[in-house]
Amino acid sequence: MTIGPRKLGPYWLIGATTFSRIGTLAYTVVMTWAVSKAGGNNSVGWVNAAAGFTIVLVGISAAFWLDKFDKRTLLLLLDAAAAVVCLTAAAVLLLVPMSSVVFTGVVVAVVTSAVASLYSPASRALIPSMVPAEGLERYNSVYTGFSETSRAAGPGLGALLLAVGGSEAFPLSLIINSISFIISFLLTLPLPADPPRQANEHKQKKRTFCQSVRVITKHAILRGEVLGALSINFLLPSNTFILLNRIAETGAKASMFGLANFFEAAGAVTAALTAAIIAVQLRRIRASQLMAPIALALLLCLTAGIWATIISLTIVTALVTVYNIILFSQLQREIPREKIGRVIAVVTTSSAAVMPLGNLVFSKLSTTIPTHMLIWATTITLLVTGLAITIGNRKRGGSV
Template identity: 30%
Template sequence: MGRSYWLLLTGFLASSLGTWIYRLALPLLVYDLTGSPLGTGLVYVMEYVPYLLLGMVGGVLADRYDRRRLLVLGDTASAVVTLVLAAMVALGVGRLWPIYLVALLLASVDPLYQPAFRALVPSLVPAERLPQANARVHIGEHAVSMAGPMAGGALVVAFGYQVAVYVDAGSFLLSALMIALIGGRLTVKGGARKGATADAGERRKRWSMAADLREGLRFLLRGDRAVLTTAIMSSACNFGVWLLLADLVYYLSSYHGFTPGQIGVVYAFQGAGAVAGALLGGWLIRVWPPGRIMTWSLVAGGASMLLMTVARGPVPIGLAWTGQFSAAGTMIVATATVRQRLIPDHLLGRVLGTARMIAFASIPLAALASGLFEAAARDAYAIMMFAGLSWAVIAVAVARSPLRRLTVEDVRGGTAAGSAPPSESPPRDRR
């Protein structure tokens, strides 16, 4: 894969470790302060609202500026915000609004960070190795998600929230260092803005964010319908699974009396499932059409969520989550590869950012709905039933969508859509 790819992956995994630590520590801190399912769920609302506001902006920046530098700036900003959180914990802040503000600021970095990272990966690996590169990203990301919650829970139990947050900040700084070591100016592969060309300067002079946003939206809405379908599918899937995820810390603490360490074990199981799913997805995408992979992954993920209704204890609950995240991991590898292969590289950041915004738009709604329903009805099992059945319905829709027309050859080897010159027209509509 090359030195640059491995530096990028190492930095991304260090950053992901920091993300997982605060995603466990912040809900636990709010639960300790309030004991409220709605209060805990609002942490996730704060974490995903920025995707609605900044998702498209992040895509434009990824297509306009050095993607490596954007990642370094994003990690540095995250480290600074987490150090502010450590100071708040040291001062014994007992109010919720500063914690929600920190969650919002940390989350505001991610929609600016992710499009640059996702768009940079195809620039660092040969086209025929892209499925394996995506699989390794997902494997590594969720191997960290397996270790991160356990480490976060152990840090909170052994040393308190302040030390956990300091470790969090250190992981972001390590990521910034790794990505800064990638050599060269990495922007658009094969496009007019690769390197410091005269054309790059001209285009930046007449830079218009509105025009760039329109260009990305035009491709998403009028280009290959398979790309738009993946965004809508992801949004629907996220709504279902986040009904459970937003309530998970409260459910495990209140219904079962789990300690932070036991909650970390449950999260570690979901990380193990995601690793297994990424391995499976990296193999399947080379031999199965992506639409079929996504359809059967949805069926398996829905069945696993239904199993949550009867699972008891950290290990059985963890095993149910293993199945769900294994299915999701398989689907994510297929989805990422479809997008990277069908979107021209000069549009990749914008279209990925917009698609991610659509996919994540449902998460704050799901978190709020879950918190309100749990506070009013105290029936987590009804939420699990709804979430599992919703994935089965989505599977039927995907089986009949434009994704069913994609073949194995569309997403492996050959000339990727991402290597097309900027003047090339979008791929034909596959309706």
């Protein structure tokens, strides 16, 4: 597909999200190392807990007000705020003797997590105002492809900063992160404004988080698709523990863990690029129809070899990537514009909330049951959930 000058506008948003994501991931790598050195792994846990709590809290609040503001203006304000905070934190670390690395990490984690919690639904909600309905799958495929590329590039940049920055790596990573937000700000400027839409008198009543949830649950198809996404996000952490167990059982080198993550990122990018090519065909299927293939791909992990496990998890990651592309395209197409920001905030916040729960559950299971039982438990849960959604989707009726 050739992108002409008139069609380039929406792609500035992809550039903005890619640069800010690379900077944030690079900073996260360096911050984790610096906080661990300064305060131990317990301090890293506190920083991550502060970030997770902020994401959920701010995400819930977004369900009340996100659609009341111009999305482009909100994105600009978020980039500007994050850039200022990161630059200020870097200046404090460089200029103030004995400044606390751990405290700085917590403050920046809270701010950047709040920004991320708002940026994701706001940017996703802005897309339908720039991209026609028939082009959503292709656009979201490119969006996801660049996002997954940044997932690999960001940690690589962070490792480079640790290698060359020495004792100044932490403030340097903050400066790099700030620059990435400034670039994101500049790339967001050409985007069209998306002023809030006035609802009719009946719709002007106060909306709560639960009322935003009802927008999804009343939709005959989307409720199943979102339920499937939440189930996958809860079950997905099992992949990490399956991989760790296989590495221990086979005596593979620790570097295989990093290699597996690289293959998974490559699988996600490949899936996104493929989805962009077959975007027309993607509109004919529902995201939940991929739950059975995801479950079956996971069964390859039953082969005890480490490479079979890596290949299996790469396929799973690729299929989950396509699932997300289809899901967000459906949300952007089906949800009315005056509600879309809050609804996407509900989806992204719920996903952020269930993943830590999945980590807790599967970290415990991975030490109490054999690896093959962990694989079967995840697979069967995926299949049962997918079957339940398929049966539910056969019941017609309901609207947004």
